[in-house]
Amino acid sequence: MASDTLSVQESGPETKVVAASPYQFAKRNRPLTRRQRVLGVIWDVFKKEPEERRYVLRLDFFLFAYSLLSYIVKILDQSNISNAYVSGMKEDLKLYGQERNLFNTFFNMGYLVGSVPCQIVMNRSVRPSLWIPSCELVWAALVMCIAACKSARPIYGLRFVIGLAESAAFPGFNLILGSWYTPEELGKRMALFEMSAQAANMFSGYIQTGVYSSMNGRYGIAGWRWLFIIDGIISIPVATAGYFAIPDFPTTTRARWLSTRDRDYSVRRMEAVGRKPPKKLTVREFVRIFSSPRPYLFLLPYNISGFGSYTSYFNLWLKAVGYSVQKVNLIPTAGNGIGLVAAYVGANLSDLTGVRWPWMIVSVVPILVGAIMLSVWDIPASAIIAANFIANIGTPLQPLAIAWSAEVFQDSAATRGLVLGFGNTISYTMSAWLPLLMFPSQDAPHYKYGYQLSAAFQAAAIVGILIFLLFTKWEQKKLGLVKNDYGLMVRPDELDDRLGVVEVNRDEKTATVVKEIEV
Template sequence: MDVKQVPHASETPVTESVSDDAPVSVVNSSDGAPKKKAPIWRRFLGLFWDTWEDDGEENKFTRKLDYILFSYIMLGYFIKYLDQQNYSNAFVSGMQEDLQMYGNERNLLVTYFNIGIIIGTIPSQIVQLQWVRPSIWIPSCELAWSFLVMAMAGAKNPKTLYALRFFVGLLESCSFPGYAALLGSWYGPTQLAKRVALFEQSSAIASMFSGYLQAALYTGMNGKSGLKGWQWLFIFDAIISIPIAVWGYFAIPDHPSTTRAFWLKKKDREYSVQRQANMGRAPASKLTWKKLRKIYTGWYIWAFIFPYLMVAQAGQGSGFFNLWLKTQGYSTALVNTIPTAGNAISVVASLFFGTIADKTGTRAETCILVCGIVIVANIMLSIWNIPRAALLFAFFLSYVSAAAQPLIIAWGQEATQHNVHLRQMLVATGNIFTYTFMAWVPLVAFPTYDAPHYKYGYQLLIMFGGLAVLGVWLFGYLDKWDRKKRAEREEEENDATPAVQTTTV
């Protein structure tokens, strides 16, 4: 077995096997060079963002990733969520009345979108692993769905919207798991959680932006060129999305071992391969049916999916906030803008808990704390008949749920460093289950005609929160058990390997 050991200044050196599924052992050694203590101001800034701590090679390289790759991922997920959720702002801004959507049409818009996501997710990840580089596939899908979003402005009935939403979902299926896999390929275990948190929270920023944009368009563009304010929202969303999609062709560096990114110099590429090996990550390789079968017959992916799915379901409560606001007599502008304060809470909470998890390594404990906060919010919402201020507080508190899923994603990426294909499929498969649940849970638990007070919706979310806590504990237990078994297996292999004697001639 070919084994290569690569020292690194900022990560723990590891011994990496060339096999995708071979165990990775940690070597407790260092390069012996004393590290110069950084100035106090840098160490202080490093508490908030790791690359500010010093100007070492690792931080310089990571800053370059942040400036180009991470900033694109933030923008890419921003437009993804902007184009996914704009229907909600359009619905409360005149689309419901203009298209006569007084039944369950709002939830059906979600259902058709989710069906597209479910059908496209796994095939899209296989395409990226097997045939088309992410730097080509993801931006091409982004361009296509941007034009479909623009076409939604011309819809004359709900059926047209259903069809367009399906194809937007089909194309968007490449992005979220694709972005997560890129982050898991380029960032280390002590860097990942906060970046996944910020990446996910670009969706909250998109929701905030969509709310403010719809409010501005409703007051400033409503009726211009014969179009309503909600129609202008779809057009402006597409105009914003197209240039970001084009930038993706240049910003995505693919995998460290296959990158052709112009902004990575030769020494950067060499460093990225060494760095990847040092973290115990297998290099990119072709996906075979045998490897795919091994992924789905192993325990890792299913133990990951359970908490991933449950935290997503437990956090649905915030999605119905604007419907409650509409019944409270707020203006259309306020109905669109008040929830943006909740989006701000989700951004702050995600960065806060993600930073704690990166600094302390307590993925499970931090995630369980977030789940506990969300359970409290859902208990208050299920009681419902509480003072209006308390109900408002509960809705805002439910936005903290956004901090849970990034922690689980980062944890899953860290736990599966030894298998590049498993790492790519984790979030993709988790998304299929999440969107499958999203396709029916709102229809059953949150029917539009019951809005804003749902009989069983928030009680169901409490159950999901409890199952999320159970799932986090189970994944942590199995991950520790598997690491121990792999370490024992490698120790046995090392003991069985005869020592090589050298002689001097």
């Protein structure tokens, strides 16, 4: 382990000695090799100095890898109802009405009830490292209970409580990831986090196909029932690992896999970015947050595109035109694969350019095009398949919006968490009833107004992105904010003490001479 250091800071005739961060000199001071530049495009740690590289890799191995795995499990447990429905569940339980949509409606109702309270709990009383894994254990057990249901009614209740438990995961992980990673690291990781949902949807199709082929009728249990049992069994060990892997926040962490030096550096790193640590949420702070127009203007582009999501109805069209059960489950996974690639490329472009909003607009456009094509409907079957596939190119939209929120709301950890919590509450509130109007089961696979409304929502999302951008720029100018080394807007006094380097000329942003002394 490297020895502790002190920094001698010389400013004109005056020299003073101050404590340094353990990794104060992690900023790259040597030119990148060609190999580092190439690998750095793929993953940013290759561009970092050895000390910081080891630190970020440790975050990736424990926090980020667990976030991905846990979210994959969440999506599996959330979306398996759709695969089960087209794999025998509909016929076995005689579900010939709106039951499929109601399963999602009750899940969404539970999710929206829990989203904001879960954020308040993690900001006020219970550590995320205890709350999120405990919620995951609850929903894993309830998912397995669906396999024993003989009718739709008990499934409604189970789906409500599963949604309530799962509401802790998505906004919780987004808040935690945004509290540990810098802007140049966050975009691609948020995209990969979102891509894990696409991967889960792919795995769900593969799992259901495998289960249906090999387990259908085993021990007298239908294949669709085995899907819930297997998904629940997968979830339990993943949930248990969360008690160890989730580090809470830099200022409150007790993670055993972080050394004392790592914990000190974590705090200083976020201070350098300008990202404020979490503090206890009070009623006064809550009122202050939501008396500003900022959260509401952000929620417009964050939510409205999702109101018109339509790719989950693709399998109903496939089944209606005569594809086998295996193909109904497998073909949509190609769209998930497109989404994986699009999310990674879009996030890398946003990290390289240092801006989020242009790539968010680029993400909305293919969803809009697909909705317009499906609105016409009287097109070849290949065009209908293409329209559903190209919508997946819009996958980067949500992770880029979340990364943007971590940056524009970096002055308040409570705002970051609550905005995402409210955003998910709005999303699931709308999802509880809007699909019943846009995509009624009895009209499948050709819906009267669903795709037309979806196109309108996508156009509104583009307008919302531009409105929030203009408001943010106006507010930053009004508050006199300046850009720091990470491209984020902070108060002028926050330009000081960036990883121990003091600015002596804020206008020109010139640093003092820093020398390292071994002690």
